[in-house]
Amino acid sequence: MVEDTFTADAAVPTGWSALNTFNNAPLTVSTCGNYGPVLGGYQQLGVDALLVKCFDTATAHTELIIDMEVVAVDSFDGENIFVMVDGVQASTCRVRCR
DSSP, X not given: OOOOOOOTTSOOOTTEEEESOGGGXXXXXXXXXXXXXXXXXXXXXXXXXXXXXXXXXXXXXXXXXXOOOOOOOSOEEEEXXXXXXXXXXXXXXXXXXX
């Protein structure tokens, strides 16, 4: 099992990267109210932002279980969240909240 835990105001865990961040800001871990530490935060991610984490499974596999929480803060106007596994889109979710 592989797990990443985010700690407020600490370094971003190894292997995470982001593209198209707000004003090209570096990716950080910040505190988001009752949610606690989150990857990203205020003026970090927005339209067309992309978070990337690659895991090395080290052995051949036929299935994986991926469990994650996504905190959608502010306005999401139909953006998609998707998960790629072995180069194939495995899951997608359209987020709408205001």
